[in-house]
Amino acid sequence: MDDTAGPAWQRRLMVGLLLAPALLWLFALIVLPHVDLALLSLRERTAPREYVTSLAQYRTFFGEPLYWHIFVRTAVMSLISTLLTLLIAFPIAWTIAKLARGRLGTLLFIVCLIPFWVSETVRTLGWMILLRESGVLPGILVHLGITAVPVELLYHDATILVGLVYTSLLFMVVPLVSSLESLDNSLIEAAYDLGGNGLSILRQIVIPHALPGITAGCIVVFMLTLGNYLTPTLLGGTSSQWFTEQIYTQFITRFNWEQGAAFGFLLLALSTSMVWVGLKLSGQRFSDVMRRT
Amino acid sequence: MKLALPLLLTVLLVLALPARADDAKKLRIISWADYVPAEVIADFKKETGIQVEVTLSNNEEMISKLRATGGAGFDLAQPSQDRIVGAQQEFRIYRPIDLSKVKAEQFMPDLLETVKKNASIDGKLYGLPYVWGAEGLVVNSKKAKIADYGDLCKADLKGKTAVRLKRPTLMAFALASGKDPFALYGNVKAYSALMEEVGRTLSACKPNFRFFYDNKDQLLNGVRSGEIVAAMMWDSGGWKLASENPDIHFINPKSGAIAWLDTYALPARGKNEAGAYAWINFTMRPAIAAKIAKSVGNFSASKGADVLMDPKFRAQFAASFPDGFKNIKWYPAIPPGLEEIEGRILDRIKAAN
Numbered sequence: 001m002d003d004t005a006g007p008a009w010q011r012r013l014m015v016g017l018l019l020a021p022a023l024l025w026l027f028a029l030i031v032l033p034h035v036d037l038a039l040l041s042l043r044e045r046t047a048p049r050e051y052v053t054s055l056a057q058y059r060t061f062f063g064e065p066l067y068w069h070i071f072v073r074t075a076v077m078s079l080i081s082t083l084l085t086l087l088i089a090f091p092i093a094w095t096i097a098k099l100a101r102g103r104l105g106t107l108l109f110i111v112c113l114i115p116f117w118v119s120e121t122v123r124t125l126g127w128m129i130l131l132r133e134s135g136v137l138p139g140i141l142v143h144l145g146i147t148a149v150p151v152e153l154l155y156h157d158a159t160i161l162v163g164l165v166y167t168s169l170l171f172m173v174v175p176l177v178s179s180l181e182s183l184d185n186s187l188i189e190a191a192y193d194l195g196g197n198g199l200s201i202l203r204q205i206v207i208p209h210a211l212p213g214i215t216a217g218c219i220v221v222f223m224l225t226l227g228n229y230l231t232p233t234l235l236g237g238t239s240s241q242w243f244t245e246q247i248y249t250q251f252i253t254r255f256n257w258e259q260g261a262a263f264g265f266l267l268l269a270l271s272t273s274m275v276w277v278g279l280k281l282s283g284q285r286f287s288d289v290m291r292r293t
Numbered sequence: 294m295k296l297a298l299p300l301l302l303t304v305l306l307v308l309a310l311p312a313r314a315d316d317a318k319k320l321r322i323i324s325w326a327d328y329v330p331a332e333v334i335a336d337f338k339k340e341t342g343i344q345v346e347v348t349l350s351n352n353e354e355m356i357s358k359l360r361a362t363g364g365a366g367f368d369l370a371q372p373s374q375d376r377i378v379g380a381q382q383e384f385r386i387y388r389p390i391d392l393s394k395v396k397a398e399q400f401m402p403d404l405l406e407t408v409k410k411n412a413s414i415d416g417k418l419y420g421l422p423y424v425w426g427a428e429g430l431v432v433n434s435k436k437a438k439i440a441d442y443g444d445l446c447k448a449d450l451k452g453k454t455a456v457r458l459k460r461p462t463l464m465a466f467a468l469a470s471g472k473d474p475f476a477l478y479g480n481v482k483a484y485s486a487l488m489e490e491v492g493r494t495l496s497a498c499k500p501n502f503r504f505f506y507d508n509k510d511q512l513l514n515g516v517r518s519g520e521i522v523a524a525m526m527w528d529s530g531g532w533k534l535a536s537e538n539p540d541i542h543f544i545n546p547k548s549g550a551i552a553w554l555d556t557y558a559l560p561a562r563g564k565n566e567a568g569a570y571a572w573i574n575f576t577m578r579p580a581i582a583a584k585i586a587k588s589v590g591n592f593s594a595s596k597g598a599d600v601l602m603d604p605k606f607r608a609q610f611a612a613s614f615p616d617g618f619k620n621i622k623w624y625p626a627i628p629p630g631l632e633e634i635e636g637r638i639l640d641r642i643k644a645a646n
Contacts, residue, residue, distance in 0.1 A: 048382045048383050048629055049382075049383065049385075066637075066641055067640075070644065132518075132520070133520050134518040134519070134520060152452070152503075152520075155503070155504055233507075237504065238499055238502050238503075238504060238505055238643070239499070239643065239644065239645065239646055241640075241643055246640070251357065252353055252354055252357045253353040253459075254632065254633065255356060255357065255380075255383070255632070256633065256636070
């Protein structure tokens with residue numbers, strides 16, 4: 001094959017062909033459905049099979065405090081779980097990137113990866129078996145004499161957070177490891193020589209260097225968490241609604257596609273604006289961050 | 294480059310080829326768990342050569358899936374009789390049933406009449422009865438004493454009961470408050486007011502519910518482990534638990550069990566109508582219907598199937614419903630729009646603290 005040496009039009013055709021699957025994918029499966037959803041969200045049903053264009057779906061969202069409540073709740077819980085994931089993932093990433101040498105590092109990485117060999121459903125059901133009142137953990141607590149009777153650990157907001165952090169840990173560890181690995185150890189040694197202590201080195205050298213990785217991890221984890229459906233639904237209690245659950249309900253059980261589509265766009269707006277705010281706060285550029293993921 | 298063009302042409306050619314499948318030899322059914330037992334599928338294949346493919350679903354999902362495709366993708370659906378008219382008026386997902394192709398004498402006459410009354414639009418029939426059952430209360434008599442839906446909210450049952458966060462629960466608690474929600478179907482304002490009231494009752498009762506269950510197994514496991522001592526449940530699940538543990542009973546609540554009737558309905562763009570009619574006539578034969586009833590744990594709409602059923606099962610029915618059909622309420626067809634009211638109430642209950 002002598003493609004690279006061919007005339008310009010042939011090269012362009014080749015590039016076009018190579019890009020075609022991705023473009024087709026993007027257009028047919030992402031752009032088109034979104035256009036359709038946008039149109040759907042701007043409709044209102046007036047009688048069977050009769051629709052008019054209106055903003056009624058968005059008005060319902062702002063008019064009904066219930067939906068607001070769920071929306072804000074989902075955003076806040078996602079933020080909390082992203083921060084928790086960062087706090088837990090950072091020491092792990094540091095260990096893998098800096099402390100563990102050779103095979104130990106690989107081993108630690110595989111340990112982080114193994115839970116992802118089974119599907120999310122199975123992992124979540126695993127948590128249910130561990131935490132339910134007649135489950136493993138409450139049984140151990142009673143056995144150790146910490147609680148007198150088995151306590152229900154399932155169906156709390158904290159349970160949702162545990163599940164979400166567990167589900168998204170890997171997506172934080174990977175970008176953190178890659179950004180920490182590029183940190184030159186001699187910089188840290190030099191900082192110690194110049195009288196820095198652990199905290200100031202972390203604040204002034206490690207974190208600034210790892211910031212693109214941190215931002216990338218946070219963006220990915222936040223989006224995954226915000227759009228998660230399974231974990232909050234299975235682990236949450238009678239009062240815990242997740243916004244994705246509300247979207248599913250509108251589409252499937254209420255047959256209200258218009259409302260569901262509007263909710264979908266509100267969620268999209270939320271995640272986009274949160275990512276934007278995150279980038280502004282950390283002073284990062286989107287393109288730099290994306291290279292890290 | 295020599296390769297690229299032929300490759301592209303081949304791809305286009307493959308994409309352009311129509312997806313060939315022998316539609317007459319395949320029957321795609323969307324139905325509920327246990328409704329289409331493997332044994333009956335094998336019998337049907339032996340007799341007709343048609344292979345049955347089953348997709349498990351529930352009322353809302355069935356309607357949503359058919360709505361998404363305009364009634365394509367399945368040759369037979371099994372929605373509840375009260376959910377046909379509204380969905381059909383709104384989304385046109387079914388085609389009328391041709392009674393001349395059905396052996397009507399195989400059906401229990403009163404059930405056929407009920408469906409004719411509830412699932413017809415402009416004189417055209419959109420459903421045929423398949424299996425029916427009733428929702429009531431399951432209770433562990435060693436650990437709780439309850440007689441009606443409202444008793445699930447008794448103070449001593451905190452965190453020990455469960456219901457579904459769906460419309461049957463709203464209907465049950467409306468009945469328990471002494472009012473008849475079905476009588477108010479035509480009066481949107483009065484119906485809204487009643488639902489608001491039920492919403493408040495259920496919100497106040499929330500500390501008693503350990504969870505809102507989405508699937509049968511979640512509840513069965515809860516009751517088996519003793520975490521749940523009383524719950525709203527349908528008969529087949531209740532009887533299953535009762536046969537595992539003699540302390541557990543399925544009871545007809547004082548305000549009455551609520552009965553559903555699931556049907557056969559033909560999706561508007563099904564590809565194998567002849568196969569669907571063959572399946573309907575086949576599965577309504579008493580011997581086959583009895584096999585299905587055993588798999589579901591509910592009674593079939595086939596005339597003569599009940600006498601072929603397991604005596605133990607008939608004894609369980611008699612124990613749960615000592616007065617027979619007397620205190621059972623049947624769901625009438627839901628007018629469009631009511632479910633939106635209920636939806637908002639259900640959301641509020643879920644969000645209440």
